[in-house]
Amino acid sequence: MSRPLSVGVAGLGTVGAGVLKVLRDNAGLISARAGRPIAVTAVSSRDRHKDRGVPVTGLRWYEDPVALVADPGVDVIVETIGGSEGPARALVEAALAAGKPVVTANKALLALHGRKLAQLAEAHNAPLAFEAAVAGGIPAIKAVREGLAGNDIRRVAGILNGTCNYILTEMRLRGLQFAEVLAEAQKLGYAEADPSFDIDGVDAAHKLAILAALAFNRPVDFSELHVEGIRDVSAVDIEMAAALGFRIKLLGIATRTEAGVSARVHPCMVPLDAPIAHVEGVFNAVVAEGDAVGRVVLQGRGAGAGPTASAVVADLVDIARGRTTPVWGASADALSAAPARPMSSHRGAYYLRLMVVDRPGVVADVTAVLRDAKISMESLLQRGRAPGEAVPVVMTTHECEEAAMQAAIRRLSGLDAVLEKPALIRIETL
């Protein structure tokens, strides 16, 4: 058996401690699969004395994570500090520049600086692995980058944020409003005190940017993405979705056509016969569509110590076995330069909810706006009757262009009888 692979772990939060635990609990199995033992020999964290549920005695200890790189006894760096800047970024850059392999769970870092990090990794021939950055324990990156390598991948999509999926699931099951479920999720620890990264779609967008880069072999570019969160999803939309045969999910969807690549994160109406409609609670799912394979769906736990550590350790086993792949699936000179497509060019079907004054003529005014925008309506539903008061009018449309829909929404918002900003949710078949 070859000599052990010696690992330096930076950051001993939930994920870092989870990595130590999995490497210790399954040491025998992992050594068999890796062809040699994988052992943590050094760590970096601020507090030496905190109880992390896993012993850290006998490990070399560094206050400064970057110091791990200079430790000649460390073969591989595991970065679980988090954040796109600061020590996490400094550590990953220093390790790659020194030619040391890096395993990270840091989606923000990859999404925002992945283009440069890939260049650095290639220039110094240092593997940069990040299975844990997307969809937790689901081997989604391996599946898309290696498992579907024979395919022209046309679409990659998924439920990429467990907090949002949990909130939407609870809203549906218990008929609650967004704010109520969010407050509860914060109490239970399923949502952060500052939940904006999750609920505004930013976290899902980081992951989608990474998946899209892998699927299309194109350097990651976070700035191209269209991002909306779930703050505006109302209990009435969830109720209407059920009535119409849909379920509301926050999806990330990246599509490649002859015209270029589009990537967007927003709430979607998904028909109940789509497998992804049944992925509930904190679970994540990734869907990939290839020309040869058709549609492949992967689901599992998207977060938590165990699932994230599972992905980190899989990357370590790959490195121990010498199984490596360029960051975006191909070397820099072989990456695609396909252009990005703006959201305004998106085509799709829409769900639209207006809160209107219940009085004669309002529906005629509303439908006239859609007609003028050349948007073809599929269904219209007015729920309840309350003459002179606010009632929801819900419409679904046939496929039309996003730009036309946005123009129509501006006109609708200007109508006297329309009392709130119209709610728009895109209908997606996956």
Next chain:
Amino acid sequence: MSRPLSVGVAGLGTVGAGVLKVLRDNAGLISARAGRPIAVTAVSSRDRHKDRGVPVTGLRWYEDPVALVADPGVDVIVETIGGSEGPARALVEAALAAGKPVVTANKALLALHGRKLAQLAEAHNAPLAFEAAVAGGIPAIKAVREGLAGNDIRRVAGILNGTCNYILTEMRLRGLQFAEVLAEAQKLGYAEADPSFDIDGVDAAHKLAILAALAFNRPVDFSELHVEGIRDVSAVDIEMAAALGFRIKLLGIATRTEAGVSARVHPCMVPLDAPIAHVEGVFNAVVAEGDAVGRVVLQGRGAGAGPTASAVVADLVDIARGRTTPVWGASADALSAAPARPMSSHRGAYYLRLMVVDRPGVVADVTAVLRDAKISMESLLQRGRAPGEAVPVVMTTHECEEAAMQAAIRRLSGLDAVLEKPALIRIETL
């Protein structure tokens, strides 16, 4: 860019021709992902003149597949001949003995001779890859063997035969009997003229044997498996399943406990809240449960030219990149020697259907047999009334031992009022 990887393809049926087509259609993408072009330069097939929908001019042609091995211009052998003996086996053995990497879609070969082939591959340092052997285009082998390498995998299971899943789905949706749907599936080409490999569970068992070997790092052993097919599933069972909140699926399930490994293929009642219950028609699914990751579910197309070729090409890209793994996930000296557990030691809940004469006292006789066998009943349902005639009595049980259940069934079969062999379907929560 490195020199091309030169491939010899043996067998130009649906799968072999599919591999040629995918390698040609996506040559640019594949070359970028593999780091070098992958090109078929030689083939073996009997009929040179058959139209396969893909050009074969300019390729070196061999009548005898084994002759591909001796061609110095062939770097890798792709075996798509099929069958566990004869030319497929001879070719794979010859290639490995010559140190040439092999990619195969041949589950029967792997399940029956995989133990020896792994030894041969290791002795000659020749990769043997077989992603296409299990669940078609779903990267299930890569997920289990590499993606979950950090986990103590306790269970691996799946819907592994698309023909059976199609038949069970059609029976349910259209209320038809097994024989009716089978005949139709044969007409449509979804089932073979001799369907026994599929419907008797043998094909699913080949795949499960492979998955279990990978999940538990244990040499494959087909003879250990308990195998039942779907011939005895009746329309009334499917109807009762729906009434009880279940769906009937042919599952392969392999479990590892302290006591050893069990692997079985048989029809199952799956609760509707299990993701796998919603995998319908020709689709396949694989479920893996690890101590760190929890449950991961993968689904997609389990057969067909495109999905199978997708998996073969993924293996070729791995070989082109130098990403290799021992056949059963660890080298021979690191494999597990956990014992096999017999089906009689299985513990689970059961669905039992008896066709009985509708007369007073029958239910008392039946339940007395279960009581004497110490089997605890969960529910009993007698459908319809037809005094003096045959009616179904359906029971579900709490968890009990298979041996006790089989003994009870023997006694039940001997009761006067029981008119047919009792139908037994195991209840599984996945």
